[in-house]
Amino acid sequence: MPGNIEADVAIVGAGYTGLWTAYYLKKARPSLRVAVIERQFAGFGASGRNGGWLSGGFSWSREKYLKTSSRQGVMAMQKAMAGCVDEVIRVATAEGIDADIRRVDNLTVATNPAQLERAREECETIRSWDVDPGRVEMLDAAATRARINVRNVMGGFVVHGQARVQPAKLVRGLAAAVERLGVSIYEQTTVTTIAKGSVTTNRGIVRAETIIRATEGFTAGIPGEERTWLALNSAQIVTEPLSPELWRAIGWDGHELLGSAAHAYCYAQRTREGRITMGGRGVPYRYGSRTDINGQTQQATIDQLHAILTSLLPQTAGCRIEHAWCGVLGVPRDWCTTVGLDPATRIGWAGGYVGLGVSSSNLSGRTLANLILEEDTELTRLPWVNRKVRRWEPEPFRWLGVHAMYQLYSIADRREAAGLAQTSKLAALADSITGH
Known part of the structure; x- marks a missing residue:
C-alpha cells in the first residue's frame, strides 16, 4: 500500500467474504473506490484451505433465530442460502473462474x-x-x-x-475478477486498528466512510475483538x-x-x-x-x-x-452466523461461519453490498442481519x-x-x- 490512501469502502480481509463484498459493490456501482487490505495474500486463510463444500448451508439454530424472527423469516433465510450454489456457479462461469466445480x-x-x-x-x-x-x-x-x-x-x-469446488482456485479466481473490476487489493499489509472512518495499517492509514471487517477466523487478533469470535x-x-x-x-x-x-x-x-x-x-x-x-x-x-x-x-x-x-x-458464542452494518459508525462485519463459509460468504457479500448502498431488499430483511451475540468468556x-x-x-x-x-x-x- 503506497502510504495513506482514501476510499469509499475499505474491506479488511481478502478471503471469500471480503472479495464477494467487493465484487457485488463494484457490479452495482462501478464508480465506488473499494480497497481490500490483506495481511498475507488473497485466500491465505480458510477461503483457500477449506473442504470445498459449496453446500448452500450455514451455521445456525432455527430455534435461536425464531426467538427474534418468524418461521417465514427463517425459511426465507434457508431459501436464500440454498440459492448460493447456483449464484457461485453463475459468477464463476461469467468470470471464467476454473475452480473444478x-x-x-x-x-x-x-x-x-x-x-x-x-x-x-x-x-x-x-x-x-x-x-x-x-x-x-x-x-x-x-x-x-x-x-x-x-x-x-x-x-x-x-x-x-x-x-x-477447489477452494484455492475459487478464491484466487475471485480475487482476479475483483481486480479486473478496478478494486485494489493491498497484500502484505497488517491492520493494527479499525475505527470509525479509518483503518490503520503498518503501511499507512486508509480513510473510508464505510469499513467492513471480513476477518472471520482471524478476528480475535484485532484489538477490541479478542472475544467476538472464537x-x-x-x-x-x-x-x-x-x-x-x-x-x-x-x-x-x-x-x-x-x-x-x-x-x-x-x-x-x-x-x-x-x-x-x-x-x-x-x-x-x-x-x-x-x-x-x-x-x-x-x-x-x-x-x-x-x-x-x-x-x-x-x-x-x-x-x-x-x-x-x-x-x-x-x-460466535451461539454458533450462529451473522452479517451487519452499524449505521452510526459505518463499520460492518460478516462471518462466524463455523466451517460453512463457502456458500455463507457469498450471501454475506451480497447482503453487505445492499447494506452499504442503503438498499432495502429481501436480503437485508433476513433475520441474521445485525443480529447481536454476546461475547465469549475470557x-x-x-x-x-x-x-x-x-x-x-x-x-x-x-x-x-x-x-x-x-x-x-x-x-x-x-x-x-x-x-x-
Whole structure:
C-alpha cells in the first residue's frame, strides 16, 4: 500500500467474504473506490484451505433465530442460502473462474444405531424447514453403500443440489475478477486498528466512510475483538491419486460430498485428480484464540484424520498421505452466523461461519453490498442481519470449555460405537457447555 490512501469502502480481509463484498459493490456501482487490505495474500486463510463444500448451508439454530424472527423469516433465510450454489456457479462461469466445480449430492453416513437415529432426525428437520422437502432423502444401508462403500454403514441421508469446488482456485479466481473490476487489493499489509472512518495499517492509514471487517477466523487478533469470535482450528489431509481398481472398490461414482453422523465432525470429497481429502478437528482450539503458523499441521492431527479415513474407507489403508494443512474458522458464542452494518459508525462485519463459509460468504457479500448502498431488499430483511451475540468468556474458560466439549464428543463416539443404541448424553452436555 503506497502510504495513506482514501476510499469509499475499505474491506479488511481478502478471503471469500471480503472479495464477494467487493465484487457485488463494484457490479452495482462501478464508480465506488473499494480497497481490500490483506495481511498475507488473497485466500491465505480458510477461503483457500477449506473442504470445498459449496453446500448452500450455514451455521445456525432455527430455534435461536425464531426467538427474534418468524418461521417465514427463517425459511426465507434457508431459501436464500440454498440459492448460493447456483449464484457461485453463475459468477464463476461469467468470470471464467476454473475452480473444478461439479454439482454433487451431500451424503451423511451412519455406522452405528445412535448415528442412524441422529441421521433420521436431521433428515426430518431439514425436510420440515426446507422450501423444497424433496431436496433431502433418507437412504437405507444398501442404497448408501451403493453410493460409497463405507465400512459398517447402516444408512444415511442425502441432500441434493450442492457442489464441490477447489477452494484455492475459487478464491484466487475471485480475487482476479475483483481486480479486473478496478478494486485494489493491498497484500502484505497488517491492520493494527479499525475505527470509525479509518483503518490503520503498518503501511499507512486508509480513510473510508464505510469499513467492513471480513476477518472471520482471524478476528480475535484485532484489538477490541479478542472475544467476538472464537478461533476454532480445522485440518485436512489429502491422499495420493487412487488407482482405478481402488475407486471401483470404493464406488463414489457420484463424487458426493461425504460426512459422518459421528460427533467427531469430518468432511471429505473426491477431487478432480482422483484424490480423497479428509478434514476434521485436530487441535481444536489454541489458548487465547491463537491461530496456526502458516497452516502447519501436527503429526498427531494427521494420524487422527488418517484413522477416520481408514475407519470409514478401509480400502484406503495403503494410500500415501501427500499433503496436510490446517486453518482457523470463526465461531460466535451461539454458533450462529451473522452479517451487519452499524449505521452510526459505518463499520460492518460478516462471518462466524463455523466451517460453512463457502456458500455463507457469498450471501454475506451480497447482503453487505445492499447494506452499504442503503438498499432495502429481501436480503437485508433476513433475520441474521445485525443480529447481536454476546461475547465469549475470557481465558482460561474458553480453552477449558472447547477442549471439554471435544473430549466429551470423543467419549460419546466411543460409547456409541461400543453399542449404545441412542445418542450419548455426554454429547448433549458438550453442547450445553459451549452453546453449540
